[in-house]
Amino acid sequence: MTVVQRERMPGAQQRALKRAIMLTWLTLGYLVIDTTLLFLVKGNSQAMQVAWIQDLLALVPPLSFLVGTRVLARRASKRFPYGFHQAMDVSHFLSATALLGFGGFLFVQSAMSLLNAQRPDIGLMVIFGFEIWHGWLMVAVLVAGAIPPLILGRMKIEPAKQLHNKVLFTDSKMNKADWTSSLAAVVGVLGVGVGIWWADAVAAIIISLDILWDGIRNLWASLSSLIDSTPDALGESKPHPLPAQVNRYLLGLSWVKEAGCRVREEGQVFHVEAFVVPTHPETIAVDSLIKARDGCRELDWKIYDVVVAPVDELPGLLTTDT
Structure with a gap:
């Protein structure tokens, strides 16, 4: 015997979904501001450019989540009798592919900059009549931008678990780990400031590897669902209970x-x-x-x-x- 369950979620899951959507919109708002500030101060620093691209790529998972929630809300039909629930897996796969592709490109680009001994020039700039080293502005933007993802990432974990939503869960993990990329970029900029020219390229390589790892992890998680593997508990390697x-x-x-x-x-x-x-x-x-x-x-x-x-x-x- 077979039956399709009512599509309406229980009250707790409905509230979790509303909270997740709100947090996702807040994440997008933060990312728009952060990417704009990074673009304005990045100069010719390789680490800053990679950090800026990483934040641009960070827009993909929350956008995928929002699009996926809209698509899966559509009712099943004769043409699509199982509904549109795998829209979330497809959006997860597309975002993972973007992370993997750009991460690989940025890694090669950063490695070539290091091999070619490209030396970034971080000079002085005048603000309100005062000369300030450009690197301090870069560091200030990086440090300030590292705080919101930590908070948002932690806030997303609970609704992700309640919804058993891999896209939201991996997005929260990426948010929580974002500070490591910011720290690498800060070290790279400060390294250039004290005369260690290669610190910038090394920081860019570290950030690109972080993007690559996010891409690999997300790709495996999305493919495991798309090819109908046995479900695992969210964020764990043990079977779902x-x-x-x-x-x-x-x-x-x-x-x-x-x-x-x-x-x-x-x-x-x-x-x-x-x-x-x-x-x-x-x-x-x-x-x-x-x-x-x-x-x-x-x-x-x-x-x-x-x-x-x-x-x-x-x-x-x-x-x-x-």
Whole structure:
């Protein structure tokens, strides 16, 4: 028996989604201001240019989240019977590809600058009649810009866990780790100020490697969902507990001898195919299958689509953990 669950989220998840959307808009507002300031003060510093591009790329995950939430809200149709939940995975994949591509390009560019011994020139500038070293403005913008992502990143983690949303979760992790790139850029600029010309290029390489790592991590997470791997707990390498919970529920039914399931992760919801071996196959009733299906559906709001199939023996490669 199969049924598609009501698409409305529980109250707690609805509130988490509203909070996540608000935080995402705040992130975009911060990034617009920060990228503008970085562009105005970056000069010809390689580290500053890479930091500026990194902030431009940081616009991609929150934009992907906002677009994904709009698309997945569309109702299922005959042409798209499973709905549009994987729109979140597709947007996640596209943002990861952008991070990976630009990260690789910036790494090569920064490495070439180091090999060619390109020396950045960070001179003086006059502000309100006072001569100020340009590097101090760069450092001030970098330090000030490192604080909001730390706060926003921490605030996004809880709604990301409530929604089981990988895009929001990885965005929060990237925000929390953003200070390391800012620190590398600060060290690079100050290094140039004390005569260590290569510090700028090395800082740029470190930042580009950070972008590359974000791209690799996000690409793997998005592909694992798109190719229907067994769902993992959010941000962990261990299996998600929901498949085992489904098995425990089914095995708790008096007429079920064995049970196993296949679970596909589509965006932030799960599609469950459950298989049961009845104790007495000849007496299995349709009502029993309907109740089993409804019971699985009520275990968690993330169980969006459920199929319960009676079989004489369990197929291979099922999750049978309890």
